[in-house]
Amino acid sequence: MTTAVSARLSSPLARRLGGCLFLALVTAVVTGPDGSNVHPLDGVKNSLLNTRVFGFLVFGLLLFAVTSLSGRTKPIGLTQVRTRLSQAVGQRGTRPTGYLLLLAIAVLVPLQLSPAAQGSLFLDVGIYALLALGLNVVVGYAGLLDLGYIAFYAIGAYTTAYFTSSVINGKVVYPLPVHSPLLLNPFFVFPIAVLIASVAGIILGGPTLRLRGDYLAIVTLGFGEIVQILARNSDPLTNGSRGAFGVPPLSLHIGGFSYTWGQDALPYYYLLLGIVVVVMIAFSRLERSRIGRALAAIREDEVAAEASGVQTLRYKLLAFAIGASTSGFAGVLYATRQFFNPETFSLQASILVLTIVIFGGMGNIFGAVLGAVVLQGLAYILRDPIPLIGFKVPDADRFVYFGAVIMIMMVFRPQGLVPSRRRKREITMSEQGMGSADSLGSGEVSA
Amino acid sequence: MSFVDQFWQLTVTGLLVGAIYAVIALGYTLVYGVLQLINFAHSEVFMLGAFGGLFAVRALLPSGNINALLSVLLVLAGLAFGAASGGLAAFALERTAYRPLRRRGAPRLAYLISAIGASLFASNLAGKEFGRDSVNLPKDLFTYNTEVFSVFGARVSSQDLVVFLVALAMLLILDRVVSGTQLGRGIRAVAQDADTASLMGVNVERVIVRTFVIGGLLAGAGGFLYAMKFNASFTMGFIPGVKAFTAAVLGGIGNVRGAVLGGLVLGLVENYGQFFLGADYTDVVAFMVLVLILLVRPSGLLGERLGRAA
């Protein structure tokens, strides 16, 4: 008896049915009423012992029917769409028209959006796209897992606060308790912040880049935490958790021409779009240069790279410094939105950037940007009722859905939305047991 | 209040916290051993175990006074329910966030992100189901202010003693399991070389699931201990998770005894650091020590091999 049942349960079809029904029940609980700590099981009970659960079970059965009939877990149409999508943005051979079209979308679509969405497009999508581009050099190109990446963003922001002041209500306001004797236009802070951030990257990387994969991850995580803690605790320098208020907006004065990026997000967005495009061009050139090849070599086989004359430590350090300076640059942009406090520079933010990079498709600059658009766009869209269904995700549950989407995405497309060709090959090969897709693998020490 | 006066007090507190770190760290280290992956969602297993144990004990709690025998029984019940919740959560986690990726031969960073997604999902769902405020037991299982004994003048309460002893017992049991049982041999075989292990008849899939579940049982029970001493909330997992992960790396990730040593060392370092530099800089000290240790011993205090250590 029991063996027969368990045999039936372990058959693939039965297992799939079980999976679909389980998914349906989980969905019912997720969308169901809340519980409370007084009656912890009430939420689950009210979600499941309710007529609405039948709707979900029907949905589960439908899912089962669709997946079983199509004979594969992925609907075919969707696969094709995905392939085309990756062809459009994942390949080197994309023609200028394709790029121009994407650029046109990026320029025109925001004009149609509400000011809040525009603001989110700058602060959540744009800045994180820039951050992801930088981290992509570290994680995607060099294969180094950096969990303290946001620290350089903090360094950029605090550098800006140190070098600037603004006038509010006729009073001069310094963002920090200490300020530079020489106050600058935020535009001139860019090079300084980039320099300081990259020096910080080299100081951190110098002693630690010898460490392998996960050890590097934890050390960088520690660095990120240390920077945040210092920002929070050094009241006489950073104003502690009260943060820095009064960084002036960006402004440009060339001869008689002068322009100030005011409170509206759109001008900031366009500036950032320009920067992102320039950075994308620069980094794609970098990837195709000898440096990109050397980084790929390090990622695939560090010992062989070293034996082929590649100064592995130096290149890793270079990747680290490039990532850090991009992050620092983004920090300046963020700071010029007037106010920030240490909370922004949390480990969660580092993890978010990493998620964007991998979600988008590791090693691909389009992936980094697309990851930021999709993930951050999702976080934003979840604030409004879902179109067609009209169901509004309760604010408090937003991250339940967000987490589920990330998980489902990684399960069905572990290589990310648009992986780079090189990366895709590495992944295929590591499936076949050749090489390591990232330098996290136990990079054999030839023994 | 010189350091010498406070030394034993700080040591006792540090060991206590360290023991809890160690219990969680074992989950990281075991999974790392067999999959070479950081299980980022392990902290949520710990959180769910805490809720499971806490709610069970709350349901069982009598209205009257609690005598010694009853408190022991309640602690055991809490541990059992906490462990069961943790084990179940770890099992579900492996099934949903890890196994499908393994079937697809996903790159290692994809697991990391999938686990991050699972972690967001689980913690926020717990917030939805169990409320977003912290919960604790309506009354203490042990009467407070009862000093059991003092170690060189350091006060140790009965609850602290129980937490420490239970943690210690779990660590010892796990060590025996890994070194002495067939399951342990399977885990070690997979840790050393999964391909060879499967050729030699080890059911690798099953070993992986069981490794997750063992880590979950420990983290769940640890979660209950933690919730009993402090409280439980849907965001409670993150910080101990990061600390335990740090402890696992400090000891040499993949190494069972290393995780224990790492946990205790981290607990002590934090407490001593807190004394000298204040609570704000506790983590700074902890991470500085981590960096220094890794620079001298690049693969942790005891090195990496799961097989060798156990």
Added chain:
Amino acid sequence: MSTVLEVKNVTLRFGGLVSLDNVSMSVTRGAISAVIGPNGAGKTSLFNCLTGAYRPQEGQVLFTASDDRQSQLVGKTPHKITALGVARTFQNIRLFPALTALENVQIGVESRQRSGALAAMLRLPSNRRDDRDSVAESVRLLDFVGLRHRVHEISASLPYGDQRRLEIARALGTKPSLLLLDEPAAGTNPAEKRELEGLIRRVADTGVSVLLIEHDMRLVMSVASAVTVLNFGKVIASGPPEAVQRDPAVVEAYLGAAQDEGTGT
């Protein structure tokens, strides 16, 4: 005749285990030399000492570059040693599997280039020149090893023998004056072996000194002009191939080893 490499009294220990015991040998410039010995004799350990992967506890490894500058290799990092002019291949081929044949060689060639990250991002003339040079040189080397037709293929998809030759091309890309080949004939078929023999000769003809570790006695005897025999980490014989072949100690070592191999694994 000048020497390009001089190994003096090198001793390498792992814990209590002596892997190399007071090994001395030298490599003549422009010649093809070989190190032979049964499995576990310490050949690869010796290679790893020469290329910086291991650091021997005692002894010296002196390398004389083409400009007659002598340097001590012990204690230098692998890429430094490569930069001085010592390139190597690996016993179990270590290519960059997801890169094309061309890219593999380019990595070797480009280790001598100096243009920086900024130049690459801005695509400065110096960078473009470097790129052009590296492609031209890499294609030339691929042609040299007979892989002209494989330029854009992914290295992992190449046949085994081609992978061996690609690895040699990558090593040659670093412009070595000494090329170390770690069992280049392992796993190749007789036809590939013959091609390899020709390739090694052609490499030597370009003025690059070659030192190979090899199991295949026939190959060694036909290409090498000097042979050093290792057994249990010690040099038991050295000299021209014919002399070494007749050395009773060598015969003994190989017979013993052959018996071991027969009964063992």
Added chain:
Amino acid sequence: MQLRRSVPLVAVLVAGSLALTACGSSNNSSSSGGKKTIKIGFQGPLSGDNAQLGINGEFGVKTAIEEANKKGDLPFTLQLVTSDDIGKPEQGATAAQRLIDDSGVVAVVGPMFSGATKAAEPAFTKAGLLSVSPSATNPQLTSLGFTTFFRVIPPDDAQGQEAANYLTKVVKAKTVFSLDDKSEYGTGLSSVIEKQVKANGSTVIHDGIPPTKDYTAEADKVIAAKPDALFYSGYYAEFGLLVRALKSKGFTGTIMSGDGSNDDKFIAAAGASNAEGVLLTCPCGDANVDPNAKDFLASYKATNGGAKPGTYSPEAYDATNAIISVLKSLGNDATNRQKVADAFKTVNFKGITKTIAFTPTGEVTAKIVFVYKVVGGTRTVLGTTVDLVK
């Protein structure tokens, strides 16, 4: 070839997804059932670690709105629009902008956290949209030129000074250990207390500890310093754990904390026996304790599925009612943001926590600070500092 076909596809996908974002927030105020609908916005941390505080506030606003709609004496129907800022400054501006974009919103309760407030207020000021915070207590906020910003809670300096006076003059503490949670709120409060304690001639020992579960080591440290009193500037969950740790280590001095800890959940977290005798200050009357707030308590529970009011719920309720009173007085002008913001300057509304009236900078005029004491497991009001400190 394939590429050409795929580019429009990408275009459609991206444009579609972005267009969806746009349409969600552009719905204007509509009329339903004859009465016009006017929206009151709420901004606070509705997700993330501090979601509970945001929910407390949201429920308070909701209670007030439902009461007003039920009463039916308004010429319009009120509707609540929430905007989640996760309590973080980087989300503050966007969350504010969402409310600004909804032209039906005439006033906002919130933002709740000082950091998010600093990030959000420039946008509110520019849009001329009234925002009334129930809980942002950072003293700096009213001096940064935010013209439409008000708060119904006194800034930390008022409470801090009173608490310090109480400790030095009534408790007669010679040494005060001031501990904060390193948050914007905590450090703001602790710095005021420390200054005042010193001014009153007592000694101060300062330490900060970011929210954690484990206060054992900190308790060791406090006890070793032998202070007469300890003041904790932080929130109830951590304060509960701190008190537990202190008591279990045998601390006998006076323990006191501020409004962030003034919640029954503190007693639950500390354990009733440990919480016994602990003092709390708050510039607020507490709804769960205050007999004046009985009606509110019932109505709050009825509106929010049995939930009890928490920290800042009464303030959010009062802020909303003050706004409603202004809207009522404006009649048809209630849809004009500028007029609402201008009229709110002179509001005088008797709420359950205090009388809501403002100084020209937007501070609430009533600076009453209550002192509570935990007696027999419940909080009881000892009185206001005006009466207690003589």
